[in-house]
Amino acid sequence: MSQNDEDCLGPLLRMYDEYVDTYRLSDGALPRLMQLKRAHTGFVVKNAAAIADGEGFDPLERECALAAALLHDTGRYEQLKLYNTFRDADSIDHAVFSHQIVKSKGWLAAVGASRPESVLAAILYHNRRDLPDGLDRVTLAAAQAVRDADKLDIFRVLQAEIATVDWRKDSRAFWNLATDKPPSAEVVACIEARSPVDYQAIKSLSDFVMIQVGWMISGLYYRTSRRLCAERGHLAFRRDFLHRLSDDPAVDRVCDLAESVLSEGVSPK
Ligand SMILES: [Fe+2]
Structure with a gap:
């Protein structure tokens, strides 16, 4: 990530991590599966930044893609706490849940995000089989970047699991x-x-x-x-x-x- 990314993501990143901190155990550690999700999120943000660089995203597309990458799995922590599983079929659609939490926390408004509705849409659609038709240019870029960035990190995760x-x-x-x-x-x-x-x-x-x-x-x-x-x-x-x-x-x-x-x-x- 560049310094510009830090400028645009910095306050959002701090809010996100303060939220994740609420799931820490009494010894200060995050439960292991939550730690893995937090690490995954960091890699997805890096992948989204690499995609934005490679594809020549404009500043608005880049801001939305990176914000959506950071927030796409926000609901995973509460999902694990409530249902003790990451299996959506046995619990809740984690993209819908992430969208709902991010919206209700008001983080995007708090940091003055340029296009909160694009970020929210990219979060909501990140695990859908297909994207809906008719998305505007910025929303489409954010949504596709997050979907690709997520898959790229899922490749890494499987390899790490097979190795261990x-x-x-x-x-x-x-x-x-x-x-x-x-x-x-x-x-x-x-x-x-x-x-x-x-x-x-x-x-x-x-x-x-x-x-x-x-x-x-x-x-x-x-x-x-x-x-x-x-x-x-x-x-x-x-x-x-x-x-x-x-x-x-x-x-x-x-x-x-x-x-x-x-x-x-x-x-x-
Ligand atoms: Fe996800």
Whole structure:
């Protein structure tokens, strides 16, 4: 982030962290899962700044993208406290919850944000399958930047988890998903057709990882996001990991498709 980002985000960042501080335990530490969310948020802001740089965002687009990146997961702390899970299906839509909390706290008005409604919309839409039609230029830039920045960090998070979890010994270590199954035909067909995969179709860890490869094919909106993804080796990591899970030929087929998209900077549909 640049000094300008600090100027625009500084007061918002302090309000956000004061809010996060209310979730600290009596010894001053945040619960571990909340710490991970706070760290994720920091990386999403950095990714959004890199996207804004790479795409030549104007100052208004940049301000909205960075503010939305900082605030996009605000509801995660209260979600965990109330429901003890990050699974939206078992609790609450965390984007709706984040939007509601940010709005009710009045942070954006307090810092004199230029376009609070764009930031709020980008928060609300960050986990939707599709963005609504008709968004204005600034809202669209903020929303797409946050969605890409979030995915880029989810790539990092999965790699960190794989590095620390003994997934071979514990066949259900990842979200209770089987680690010894090939990707399902349904998931592969959706990815190859560049259509969104229904999360109900995830039956194995292979499916889960393949869906992330699917994001590289049709889920990263900006060329800069695809470049960052390629530079960070996220596809190579997944290809290697998928080979360890399964010898299904669909793995290389889908990974080859992702490689061509990432290397050519082809726009997703
Ligand atoms: Fe989120």
